[in-house]
Amino acid sequence: MGQAGNRWAVVMLLCVLSLLATTALASSRDLESGWEYRWGDSPRLADGTPAWIQPGKDEAWHAIGFPSNPPHREGRHHAWFRVTLPEGDWRDPVLYVYSIDLIAEAYLDGKRIYRHGAFDTAGEGRFAGWPWHMIPLPTDAAGHQLYFRVYSNYTDIGLWGEIKLMERADLLGYILKHSASAMVVSPLCLLLALLAGIFAVIQANRRSFAAIALFGLAAGTMILAESQASQLLLDAPLLWDFLAAGGYYTLPIALGLLLEHWFAKTRPRLIRRIWQAHLAYLVAALGAAGLGWIDLAITFPVFDALLVASLALLMAAIAPRLHRLEGRQRAILATFALFGALLLADMAVAHGLLPWTRIPVSVGALVFALAIVVISLLDYAHTQRDLKRLNQRLEAEVSARTQQLQTLVERLETYSYTDPLTGLHNRRYFDELLQHEARQAQREFTPLALAMIDIDHFKRVNDRHGHEAGDRVLAGVATILNDHFRDADVVCRLGGEEFVVLLPGADADTARNRLETLMTQLAGRVYWHGERMLGPVTISCGIAVYPTHSTSPMALAGLADRALYAAKQGGRARVAVYA
Structure with missing residues (x-):
C-alpha cells in the first residue's frame, strides 16, 4: 500500500x-x-x-x-x-x-x-x-x-x-456529500470481486464465481472512477475516464457470462455472441483510444447504442422462458432489471434525453452484485458453512466501517465549530450563537453587547517575519482573549486577524471597561518565533449594544464593525463605541 x-x-x-x-x-x-x-x-x-x-x-x-x-x-x-x-x-x-x-x-x-x-x-x-x-x-x-x-x-x-x-x-x-454512496459501494464491490475470485479458484465450478468476480471488479472500478472524490485521490481525469470506460464496457461481458451459465438450456449461443461482441468492442475502443487514434469520448455514444441493443436482445431471448425459470433466476433478472434501468436512465441524462440529475447507479450495482452472490452461494449448498462464515466476515467489516465513520462523525462535530489555529470558536459557531443570544435578550429584556476586535497592522507581521510568525501572534492573542473574558462571554475568530466577543448582559460601559483592560494586558505582551521577538501588538475595538444602539440584536455585528472602522480611522489601538 x-x-x-x-x-x-x-x-x-x-x-x-x-x-x-x-x-x-x-x-x-x-x-x-x-x-x-x-x-x-x-x-x-x-x-x-x-x-x-x-x-x-x-x-x-x-x-x-x-x-x-x-x-x-x-x-x-x-x-x-x-x-x-x-x-x-x-x-x-x-x-x-x-x-x-x-x-x-x-x-x-x-x-x-x-x-x-x-x-x-x-x-x-x-x-x-x-x-x-x-x-x-x-x-x-x-x-x-x-x-x-x-x-x-x-x-x-x-x-x-x-x-x-x-x-x-x-x-x-x-x-x-455526493460521493459518499460511491465511496461505500465501490470498496464493497471490489471486496466481493476478491472473495468471488478466491472461490473461483477453490471451487470445482469456477465459471459462475469467475463471472461474479469480473462483474464486481468492473462495477467497483466504474463506480470509483466516476465518483467525483476520485479526483481528490489522483488528479488525472483522463486516466480515471479510461478506468471508468474499462469498467463500464466490461459490465455486459460479465453479465453475459453469468446469463450464459444460468440460462444454459435456453439461448446460450445468442448470449455468448452478445458478450463476445462487447469484448471485441472493449479491446478495439480502449486500444484505439490508448494509441491516440481516436478520442476516448467518442467511444461512449457508440457503446451506449450497442448496450441498448444488447439489453433488448437479452430480454427478448429470456422473456418467453420466464415461466420456466426458478425463483433464484427470476431474482437475478429482477435485480438486473433495476441495475439496467438505472444505467439507461444515466445514459439518457448523459445524452440530454432526460433533465440533468444524479442517477444512483452505484445502488443498482450493489443490489445486483449482492443478489448474484447470495444466489450463487445457495447453488453450492455443500459449501454453505464456509460461505456463511464469509458472509459474517463481510457483515462484520461493513459494521466496523460504519462504526468507524460514526466515531469520526462524533469527533468532527466538535471540530466543525472550532478554529484549528487558535482553538477558539469559528464563524459558524458565532452565527448560530448570535441568533440564540438575540432571541434570549429580546425575550428577557436584557442588554447584549458585541465587540469587534482587529489586530493592528497585522499584515506587517506577515510581510516582515512570514506567515508562521503571524500564526504565532494570532494564537497568542487568542489565548489572552480566551483567558480575559468571563465564562458567560464568548470569543470567536471570524477569520484572518479579526475576532468577535459576545457579552450577554453587558452594557456599553461594562464592555468598554473590559476591552480597555484587555488592551492594557496586550500592551505588555511580546511573542517569540524562533529567536525573533514579535510585538507587542495593539488592537482596535468596536462596540455595539442592544437595545442602546439598535432594536434588533442581529444588527449588532454591522454596527460594531462600523465602530471598529471609526477606531482605526481615529488612530488604532483604541476602543470605539458605536455613536
Whole structure:
C-alpha cells in the first residue's frame, strides 16, 4: 500500500473534515440563468487576447437557459458562453462546474483564469477527460462577466450538469456529500470481486464465481472512477475516464457470462455472441483510444447504442422462458432489471434525453452484485458453512466501517465549530450563537453587547517575519482573549486577524471597561518565533449594544464593525463605541 494508501487515508480524512466543517452549502449560488452564447471561435487582438471578451454591446450574443448545446449547431465545434457573476459576500469564491464537453478556457476581466485541455493554433484540441472543475475567482468578481471558450467534436458542447458559485473550503464537503454512496459501494464491490475470485479458484465450478468476480471488479472500478472524490485521490481525469470506460464496457461481458451459465438450456449461443461482441468492442475502443487514434469520448455514444441493443436482445431471448425459470433466476433478472434501468436512465441524462440529475447507479450495482452472490452461494449448498462464515466476515467489516465513520462523525462535530489555529470558536459557531443570544435578550429584556476586535497592522507581521510568525501572534492573542473574558462571554475568530466577543448582559460601559483592560494586558505582551521577538501588538475595538444602539440584536455585528472602522480611522489601538 505505502504512499498510495497514505494518500487515500489523508484525502478521505480531509474530505470528511471538509464535509462536517462546511457552512456555505446553503449559501452557494446556482448559476443556471443569465447565460448567453455565440457560435464560432473569437479572433485575436494584437496582444493575443480574444476579441469577444472586450466590453461593449454585441448583438451576436444570444440568451440561453443553460450553457450547453446551443441551437443550430450544424456541425460546429466552437462556442463561447458568458454570464454576469451575481452579487455576494465571498471570502474565497470559486466556480464549480460538474463537467465540460470537451475542453475550455475561462476569461475574466480580459485575462484567462482557467484552462482545461490544450488548444492548438486552430483552436482545437484532444479530449482531456471529464473532471469536475474548480475555477478560482477574485473576491470582487461580482458584477463582472465570465466568459467560456469551448471546443468539442463530441455529441455535446458546453458546460454540463450543474454550475455553482461557492466558497473554496466548502467545495470538498460538497464533493464528498455526493460521493459518499460511491465511496461505500465501490470498496464493497471490489471486496466481493476478491472473495468471488478466491472461490473461483477453490471451487470445482469456477465459471459462475469467475463471472461474479469480473462483474464486481468492473462495477467497483466504474463506480470509483466516476465518483467525483476520485479526483481528490489522483488528479488525472483522463486516466480515471479510461478506468471508468474499462469498467463500464466490461459490465455486459460479465453479465453475459453469468446469463450464459444460468440460462444454459435456453439461448446460450445468442448470449455468448452478445458478450463476445462487447469484448471485441472493449479491446478495439480502449486500444484505439490508448494509441491516440481516436478520442476516448467518442467511444461512449457508440457503446451506449450497442448496450441498448444488447439489453433488448437479452430480454427478448429470456422473456418467453420466464415461466420456466426458478425463483433464484427470476431474482437475478429482477435485480438486473433495476441495475439496467438505472444505467439507461444515466445514459439518457448523459445524452440530454432526460433533465440533468444524479442517477444512483452505484445502488443498482450493489443490489445486483449482492443478489448474484447470495444466489450463487445457495447453488453450492455443500459449501454453505464456509460461505456463511464469509458472509459474517463481510457483515462484520461493513459494521466496523460504519462504526468507524460514526466515531469520526462524533469527533468532527466538535471540530466543525472550532478554529484549528487558535482553538477558539469559528464563524459558524458565532452565527448560530448570535441568533440564540438575540432571541434570549429580546425575550428577557436584557442588554447584549458585541465587540469587534482587529489586530493592528497585522499584515506587517506577515510581510516582515512570514506567515508562521503571524500564526504565532494570532494564537497568542487568542489565548489572552480566551483567558480575559468571563465564562458567560464568548470569543470567536471570524477569520484572518479579526475576532468577535459576545457579552450577554453587558452594557456599553461594562464592555468598554473590559476591552480597555484587555488592551492594557496586550500592551505588555511580546511573542517569540524562533529567536525573533514579535510585538507587542495593539488592537482596535468596536462596540455595539442592544437595545442602546439598535432594536434588533442581529444588527449588532454591522454596527460594531462600523465602530471598529471609526477606531482605526481615529488612530488604532483604541476602543470605539458605536455613536
